[in-house]
Amino acid sequence: MSLVAPQHATVEDVVRDDAQDYLWTLNFGPQHPATHTTLRLLLKLDGERVVDAVPDIGYLHSGFEKLGEHLDYNQYVTVTDRMNYISPMANNVAWHTSVERLLGIEITPRCQYIRSIVAELARISDHLLCNGAVGLDVGAFTFFLYAFYQREVLYDIFETLCGARFTNSYTRVGGLMHDMTPLVIEKIRAFLRKFPKTLDDMDRLLNRNKIFIDRTKGVGILTKEQAINRSASGPIARASGVTRDLRKDEPYLAYKDFDFQVCCAPAGDCLARYLVRMAEMRESLKIVEQAVENLPAGEINVGINQRTALPSKKMVYSSIEGTISHFELTMSNRGFEVPHEESYAANEAANGELGFYLVGDGNDVAYRARCRPPSFIHFALFPDLIRGHTLSDIVAVLGSLNIIAAELDR
Amino acid sequence: MAIELPENVVISKLDQLANWCRKNSLWPMPFATACCGIELMATGASKHDLARFGAEVFRFSPRQCDLMIVAGRVVMKMLPVLQRIWQQMHEPKWCISMGACASTGGVFDTYSVVQGIDRFLPVDMYVPGCPPRPEQLIQSIIDLQDKIQREGTLNGREFNLESRQEPKRALVEIPSASLFDGARNPIF
Amino acid sequence: MATTDTTTLQALQGRFPAVTTSEFRGQTRVVVPSESLYDVLAFLKNDRGFDFLSDVTCVDYLNYRDAKDRFGLVYILVSTLTNERLFVRSFLNEPELAVPSAVPLWEGANWLEREVWDMFGIKFVGHPDLRRILLPPEYTAHPLRKDYPLQGRGERHNFPVLARNSA
Numbered sequence: 195m196s197l198v199a200p201q202h203a204t205v206e207d208v209v210r211d212d213a214q215d216y217l218w219t220l221n222f223g224p225q226h227p228a229t230h231t232t233l234r235l236l237l238k239l240d241g242e243r244v245v246d247a248v249p250d251i252g253y254l255h256s257g258f259e260k261l262g263e264h265l266d267y268n269q270y271v272t273v274t275d276r277m278n279y280i281s282p283m284a285n286n287v288a289w290h291t292s293v294e295r296l297l298g299i300e301i302t303p304r305c306q307y308i309r310s311i312v313a314e315l316a317r318i319s320d321h322l323l324c325n326g327a328v329g330l331d332v333g334a335f336t337f338f339l340y341a342f343y344q345r346e347v348l349y350d351i352f353e354t355l356c357g358a359r360f361t362n363s364y365t366r367v368g369g370l371m372h373d374m375t376p377l378v379i380e381k382i383r384a385f386l387r388k389f390p391k392t393l394d395d396m397d398r399l400l401n402r403n404k405i406f407i408d409r410t411k412g413v414g415i416l417t418k419e420q421a422i423n424r425s426a427s428g429p430i431a432r433a434s435g436v437t438r439d440l441r442k443d444e445p446y447l448a449y450k451d452f453d454f455q456v457c458c459a460p461a462g463d464c465l466a467r468y469l470v471r472m473a474e475m476r477e478s479l480k481i482v483e484q485a486v487e488n489l490p491a492g493e494i495n496v497g498i499n500q501r502t503a504l505p506s507k508k509m510v511y512s513s514i515e516g517t518i519s520h521f522e523l524t525m526s527n528r529g530f531e532v533p534h535e536e537s538y539a540a541n542e543a544a545n546g547e548l549g550f551y552l553v554g555d556g557n558d559v560a561y562r563a564r565c566r567p568p569s570f571i572h573f574a575l576f577p578d579l580i581r582g583h584t585l586s587d588i589v590a591v592l593g594s595l596n597i598i599a600a601e602l603d604r
Numbered sequence: 605m606a607i608e609l610p611e612n613v614v615i616s617k618l619d620q621l622a623n624w625c626r627k628n629s630l631w632p633m634p635f636a637t638a639c640c641g642i643e644l645m646a647t648g649a650s651k652h653d654l655a656r657f658g659a660e661v662f663r664f665s666p667r668q669c670d671l672m673i674v675a676g677r678v679v680m681k682m683l684p685v686l687q688r689i690w691q692q693m694h695e696p697k698w699c700i701s702m703g704a705c706a707s708t709g710g711v712f713d714t715y716s717v718v719q720g721i722d723r724f725l726p727v728d729m730y731v732p733g734c735p736p737r738p739e740q741l742i743q744s745i746i747d748l749q750d751k752i753q754r755e756g757t758l759n760g761r762e763f764n765l766e767s768r769q770e771p772k773r774a775l776v777e778i779p780s781a782s783l784f785d786g787a788r789n790p791i792f
Numbered sequence: 793m794a795t796t797d798t799t800t801l802q803a804l805q806g807r808f809p810a811v812t813t814s815e816f817r818g819q820t821r822v823v824v825p826s827e828s829l830y831d832v833l834a835f836l837k838n839d840r841g842f843d844f845l846s847d848v849t850c851v852d853y854l855n856y857r858d859a860k861d862r863f864g865l866v867y868i869l870v871s872t873l874t875n876e877r878l879f880v881r882s883f884l885n886e887p888e889l890a891v892p893s894a895v896p897l898w899e900g901a902n903w904l905e906r907e908v909w910d911m912f913g914i915k916f917v918g919h920p921d922l923r924r925i926l927l928p929p930e931y932t933a934h935p936l937r938k939d940y941p942l943q944g945r946g947e948r949h950n951f952p953v954l955a956r957n958s959a
């Protein structure tokens with residue numbers, strides 16, 4: 195086995211490699227309005243046509259995984275908020291699903307339902323922003339405003355639920371921060387009533403819009419084989435005809451109780467990705483509706499014999515077990531027991547498979563907290579998708595991949 | 605001098621007039637890197653409407669702007685870019701550091717996050733919060749306008765003051781070795 | 793729940809006797825010696841239908857209790873037809889921190905392996921473009937190793953300071 199040295203030291207070297215004199219190089223980002231985030235592309239152009247694109251990332255690398263080795267399982271949820279900040283609830287749920295898999299905790303039915311509701315609302319808010327941004331980038335500003343207005347409604351729901359607009363930190367190991375109040379349920383019901391109308395409006399605005407279709411149809415095609423071979427997941431894979439959805443394939447939370455469909459499209463271009471996202475929002479609405487109407491009664495936290503979630507105040511004040519459990523959980527050197535093992539659990543987040551690979555070492559701090567970031571894997575597809583298209587298609591393709599820098603770089 | 609002035613004439617200092625013009629037409633450059641950028645967008649959008657305070661003309665070219673709003677964490681790969689953009693802006697220019705990350709590093713006390721952009725750049729206003737609510741950002745812009753009106757000069761002499769040159773630090777730096785004993789048990 | 797068919801494991805052990813398997817919370821892991829890692833991955837992909845590489849990552853077991861090896865690579869494989877999930881582990885020790893790259897099998901491994909190189913300093917032989925991906929190219933350390941401090945070694949504050957009047 196012989197070691198090869200890295201062929202290129204820097205990204206500039208990659209582009210310089212085979213400079214042909216009629217090609218010219220364009221630097222795109224890292225601070226550019228159309229990237230939405232902090233990513234950089236080095237483009238090799240033949241006139242308007244993109245011959246090659248070399249992504250350069252890491253402009254927001256903040257050491258999330260290293261931090262996961264120093265914050266305990268409940269503290270780290272605040273950091274997952276900042277990972278995909280478009281749909282933080284989904285990250286919270288994914289993180290604690292993984293932790294509970296490692297700890298072997300079975301959460302209560304009510305908690306499962308509430309987590310499904312918030313995860314689906316997060317999916318809606320993510321898809322709204324992504325599609326809105328695609329619209330904005332190809333010139334449909336009104337569409338963007340429709341989407342953004344509904345996001346404010348969702349923010350309002352989340353704020354009523356947990357007090358923060360989008361850094362929610364709502365889940366806890368074995369439970370939730372607190373229960374859903376009737377006011378939140380009322381607000382969700384109002385949203386369920388009004389949102390389909392907005393979706394119809396949005397459909398009418400763009401689905402048959404000539405300019406939009408010309409800008410997105412046939413642009414950035416990802417074939418089914420490529421999608422599987424290059425680890426694409428989520429709406430991007432489904433827009434290429436991969437019928438994979440973890441909610442159906444490896445059911446977690448309460449998803450096996452709900453009746454919903456997996457939305458797929460065969461074309462694999464930007465338009466297909468847009469349409470899949472639009473269709474998924476309708477399916478998410480269905481899930482939220484079923485979950486809200488069938489919300490089981492009962493506790494949201496697991497019982498005290500699991501020794502992970504804080505017992506209720508009533509229990510703390512009226513029973514000795516409750517007092518002891520509360521005391522032990524808040525002591526810095528007690529916490530909960532974690533197996534000397536490793537496990538992985540994945541959720542279908544708005545962007546794709548979001549999973550955490552956790553290594554426990556008996557402490558209440560993870561020994562290693564690896565995050566499988568969908569944006570990171572999807573951005574690797576970008577050079578292949580853009581090759582041969584024009585400079586102006588870059589924003590359409592980038593928008594349809596929905597790259598969130600904080601998740602891309604962590 | 606007892607000259608009768610017509611009613612529609614106001615006497616002022618040239619400095620003050622220039623400041624008044626400047627403070628009401630701030631052109632922000634949104635250096636939005638992370639989550640705070642979302643709240644920055646919300647501030648500019650319809651509900652909060654930054655235009656009410658004369659600071660809504662977001663421009664992505666640094667050469668057109670005079671107020672840089674750094675929203676989000678700045679990591680070591682990004683800092684040279686940030687400094688470059690700051691240098692490309694024309695005087696007079698101001699800088700708002702929005703959010704805990706830009707001001708102090710926030711929760712990210714890690715190997716790659718710069719612990720406060722004010723170590724490497726002059727900052728005029730700090731907005732606390734993670735993320736700050738849009739109202740808070742608006743308040744900081746109003747405060748900055750006050751500051752411009754109060755101490756601004758036509759040729760920007762205030763930027764050359766001795767006190768403005770020293771990097772401001774709110775906290776004394778704790779030696780990093782003592783923050784964590786071993787790999788576990790944070791002791792703060 | 794992610795499970796793996798026993799026939800897959802039997803076929804794997806028939807082909808590669810050195811492979812050991814274990815299970816935790818319904819997840820099957822196989823430990824593979826690093827010499828035969830590529831062959832095992834190729835076998836799993838081509839003969840057993842694991843066509844989707846979900847993740848490639850690494851764990852540094854420096855102060856882990858009872859750990860014999862320093863680094864443990866993790867490949868998470870999925871079959872999109874049967875939804876089986878299989879965790880392939882391989883352990884490495886200094887100074888031979890090199891394994892064959894999985895890019896010829898799954899192109900999706902490209903950036904994932906670059907990230908492992910960046911964070912742990914493990915070389916992937918035959919990788920088309922093994923550069924640092926998240927950290928700046930002039931960075932010298934591999935930060936996710938356990939002997940690297942959380943706050944770094946001062947790299948984050950190694951920049952010139954711009955004063956108010958220096959622009």
Ligand code: SF4
Pocket residue numbers: 276361638639640641675676677702703704705706710733734735736
């Ligand atoms: S201060 Fe908070 S919201 Fe703002 S960038 Fe930092 S982590 Fe994100």
